[in-house]
Amino acid sequence: MNMRRGPVWSLLLALVGMALLASQPLKAEPLVADLSNHLIAITTGFTGAQVLLFGATDGPGDVVAIVRGPTGRAIVRRKERIFGIWVNSLALDFKEVPNFYAVASSRPLNQLLTVDTAQHYGLGLDNLSIRPASDMNSPNENDMLHALTRIKIREGLFQPTGGKITFLGARLFRADFRFPANVPTGSYLVEVLLIRDGQVAGAQTTPLIVSKTGVGADIFEFAHRHAALYGIMSIIIALMAGWAAHLIFRRV
Amino acid sequence: MQIYLPIAELSINIFLLLGIGGGIGFLSGLFGVGGGFLLTPLLIFIGVPPAVAVATQANQVVASSVSGVLAHWSRDNVDFKMGFVLLAGGILGSTVGVGLFSLLSHFGQVDLVISLFYVFFLGFIGTLMFVESTRAILRQRRRGPAPKKLHEHNWVHGLPFKMRFRKSRLYISALMPALIGFFVGILSAIMGVGGAFIMVPAMIYLLGMPTAIVVGTSLFQIIFVSANVTFLQAVQNQTVDLTLAMALTVGGVIGAQIGGRVGAKLPGEQLRVLLAGMILFVAGRLAYELGTQPGDLYSAMWLAPQG
Numbered sequence: 001m002n003m004r005r006g007p008v009w010s011l012l013l014a015l016v017g018m019a020l021l022a023s024q025p026l027k028a029e030p031l032v033a034d035l036s037n038h039l040i041a042i043t044t045g046f047t048g049a050q051v052l053l054f055g056a057t058d059g060p061g062d063v064v065a066i067v068r069g070p071t072g073r074a075i076v077r078r079k080e081r082i083f084g085i086w087v088n089s090l091a092l093d094f095k096e097v098p099n100f101y102a103v104a105s106s107r108p109l110n111q112l113l114t115v116d117t118a119q120h121y122g123l124g125l126d127n128l129s130i131r132p133a134s135d136m137n138s139p140n141e142n143d144m145l146h147a148l149t150r151i152k153i154r155e156g157l158f159q160p161t162g163g164k165i166t167f168l169g170a171r172l173f174r175a176d177f178r179f180p181a182n183v184p185t186g187s188y189l190v191e192v193l194l195i196r197d198g199q200v201a202g203a204q205t206t207p208l209i210v211s212k213t214g215v216g217a218d219i220f221e222f223a224h225r226h227a228a229l230y231g232i233m234s235i236i237i238a239l240m241a242g243w244a245a246h247l248i249f250r251r252v
Numbered sequence: 253m254q255i256y257l258p259i260a261e262l263s264i265n266i267f268l269l270l271g272i273g274g275g276i277g278f279l280s281g282l283f284g285v286g287g288g289f290l291l292t293p294l295l296i297f298i299g300v301p302p303a304v305a306v307a308t309q310a311n312q313v314v315a316s317s318v319s320g321v322l323a324h325w326s327r328d329n330v331d332f333k334m335g336f337v338l339l340a341g342g343i344l345g346s347t348v349g350v351g352l353f354s355l356l357s358h359f360g361q362v363d364l365v366i367s368l369f370y371v372f373f374l375g376f377i378g379t380l381m382f383v384e385s386t387r388a389i390l391r392q393r394r395r396g397p398a399p400k401k402l403h404e405h406n407w408v409h410g411l412p413f414k415m416r417f418r419k420s421r422l423y424i425s426a427l428m429p430a431l432i433g434f435f436v437g438i439l440s441a442i443m444g445v446g447g448a449f450i451m452v453p454a455m456i457y458l459l460g461m462p463t464a465i466v467v468g469t470s471l472f473q474i475i476f477v478s479a480n481v482t483f484l485q486a487v488q489n490q491t492v493d494l495t496l497a498m499a500l501t502v503g504g505v506i507g508a509q510i511g512g513r514v515g516a517k518l519p520g521e522q523l524r525v526l527l528a529g530m531i532l533f534v535a536g537r538l539a540y541e542l543g544t545q546p547g548d549l550y551s552a553m554w555l556a557p558q559g
Contacts, residue, residue, distance in 0.1 A: 044256045047263055073555045077360050080549075085368075085542040088360045088551070099554050147550035181263050184554070216258035216495070223259055223490050231486030234311050234494050235479045238501065242318025245505040249319075250326075 030058045030202030031194040033065075033173075038206070040179055041213040048181045051208065053104070053165075053190065054174045061196040062106045063165050063173050064113075066123065067208065069100025069157075070186035073133055076144040076151075092144040093133035099184040101128065101152075104163025104175040112195050121193065121200070125149050125160045156180035185210050259493035260304045266499060268298065273312075273503025280316070280504070281511025282518075283527045285452075288313055288445035289374060291500070292366070293534060302363045304493055306353075306444030307485035311497040313446045313478040316504055317471045324468030331419035331465050334429060335472040338451075341430035342477040345437020350484035353441055357489070360553075364542075369443050371539045377449050378531035385524035392521065420461045420469075429459060433473065441481050446474040449531075 033055025040049045053065055074097040080089040105112060109124060119127045130148070132141055152158035157180070165175040187209055194202035212220055223230045255266040272294055280287035288309055295305035324330055356362040411425030432454045436447040451470045455461045461469070486492040515523065 042256065045254050045263070046256050047254055070556070074552050075360070075555065076550060076552045078550050079546060081545070085364075086544075086546055086549075087364055091360055097554060144550070147548075148552050151548070151550060151552045182261065186556075212258065216256045219494060220258040223486065223492070223494075227487045227490055228483070230494075231483035231492065234486060234492050234497065235314055235482050237494065238311050238314035238479075238482070238497065239318055239475075241498070241501050241505070242315040242320075243322065245315070245319040246322040249505075249509045250323075 030061075031063070031192060031204055032056055033063075033192040033204050033206065035190060035206060035208060038208055040183065040208070040210040042183070042185065042211065042216065043214045044216050046181060046216075048183070049179045051177045051179065052174060053177060053192070054172070055192060055204075056171045057173070057194055057202070058171070060170060061194050061201060062112050064103065064105040064109070064123065064193045064195060065163070065165060065175055065177075066121075066191045066193075067100065067102040067177055068098050068189050068191070069184055069210075070188070071096050071098050073097065074130075074148055076148050078140070078144070078147070090140060090144075092138055092140065094130050094145065094148060095133040096129045096131060097148070098128065099186065100157050100179075100188065101125075102159035102163060102177055103161065104165050104177065106165040106167060106173065109161075112198070114198050117198065117200065121191075125158065155182060157182070157184070179210070183210055185212055255495065255499070257300075257304075257493050257496045259308075259491060260300050260496060262299060264298060264300075269496065269499035270503040272298070273500035274507035275503075276500075277316075277504035277507025277509075278511035278514075279507075279527075279530075281508035281513075282515040283511075283523060285449055285527070287504075289370065289443070289449060289531070290534060292444050293370065293538065295496075300493075300496070301491075302366055303353075303357055303489060303491045304496070306366065306442070307482070307489060307491035308493045308496045309444040309500075310440070310478045310481035310485060311492050311494070312500045312504065313444075314475055314482060315497075315501045316508065317446060317475045317478065319505060319508075321468060321471040321475060324471060327468075329465050329468040330472050331417055331461070331469045332472065333415075334417045334420050334422075334461070334465075335469050337415070337426050337429045338433035338436075338469070338473040339476050341433025341435075342437040342440070342473055343480050345434035346441045346477050346480045347437075347484060348434075349438040349441025350481060350488060352438070353485075354488050366442060367538050367542055369439065371535050371542065373439065373443070373450065374531050374535035375539070377453070378528050378535055380453070381524055382528035382532065385521050385528060389521045389525065420459075420465055422460065424459065429455075432458065433477075437477050437480075440474075440477050441484070444481075446471075446478060448474060 033053060036052035057063065074094045076092050076094065077088040078090040079086040082089065103123065109118065113123065118124055122128055130145060132138065149158055163175050163177060165173050167173045187207060189205055190208050191203065191205045193200050253266050254263040256263045276287040276291045279290065291309055292305050296302050321330065353362060356365050411427050413426045414423060415426040416423050436451050439445065439450060440447045448470050452466055455466045455470060456463060482492055
């Protein structure tokens, strides 16, 4: 839906930029950024969304933006062949797994930051704090972790090298983040970093909420909050549907 | 036009769902079976999580059995007493089944067990049906109609707790129908089907009920068993997708009416060979998938943080 609004956003961006430049003597913020939308509403017809990140810097430099979804546990399973059929035989529980993770930058990350800085800011898949939920060492930990990130990338939920931040002139920048139809709900955090000479010269975070709205959200809420009532209602609706069908087709 | 399924958490084209519901409804009207055994694999195939497919379908079965049983009731073809005995076992069985389902999903084995159940039972019933209906066709060709006989007396009739079922013209132990109900209840919970494809042969061959009453009676108890499965799945696993169930029901009801009309014009035995062939095909496909190395050996499930 938001995809065809490019020119409008560019104009807005320019206005914001001018305002920022005009106010510069008063406030020396090295970096200002915002999102086109702080709410991704999952409605009945939801097929994914695009959110524009835009902002300005107070001078030359590179910009990196990270979008992080809520963290939780993930169970990774591996199938093995047992008696001729493929069975889930190995499972490993990970914690601190972000349910969404996307990075955009104006230049490739490894050209911008030292390994230590990248680690400190959790930039790049290797620097996420995903670790096994239990303290016991598993010989398959690395394989399983690899599989987890691979699956997340395939689902479009990890975009480690996903986006490109483009500069309009020297100070204005923009980036598009793409959220697939299966985007998980929750509170997201968008972190924007200004990089100069391999160092972080400025940072700003802004929230992003992904939530279900409309009938779909109400149904989901209801199904989880009042599970028993939901079950009974489903049955009553089905009974009435069956009865109605009988009445309609008896005459035909 | 995409429609978002709030519980399955994915968007699917509404016409695809109506079409699937309609197609399955057509087959169920044509063959006089629920068609659930075909619907679950189809839903899984289009991307609905197996747990949601099974639980949602139980809800859809409620709707289709109600319209079915009302039609049979108006022809006085329901043995309510037998229905209640079957039901007593069925409620217990489906409760055990849903518990088993939760346990299996905890261990990550639920998809496997659903597939195994399907392969085994579809293979078994499909083979029986195929052999039986081919024989019937051959018999018809050789010498007229098959010899009619009342049910045989076997070990079933020696069990205690005897009960008289007037409508079915039976005097048998209540244990047997209760046990059948229990067993089908477990299948119903795990496979998300009404279970008529097991129930109907069991009632005819094990209990010796008259064929005319069998379908109505089995539908009658299926309403309650699937309602129980719907309720328990909703409470324990939150996997009943009302939007999906409605889309399937609307398509299914219309399809079933058309199928029923077409089926009335086709010869019964040939129809059953066809159904048996289809059942065996689905079983074969599922078996093949179990034995083929999956594209990705790994799978991942993300869990929201507690609280």
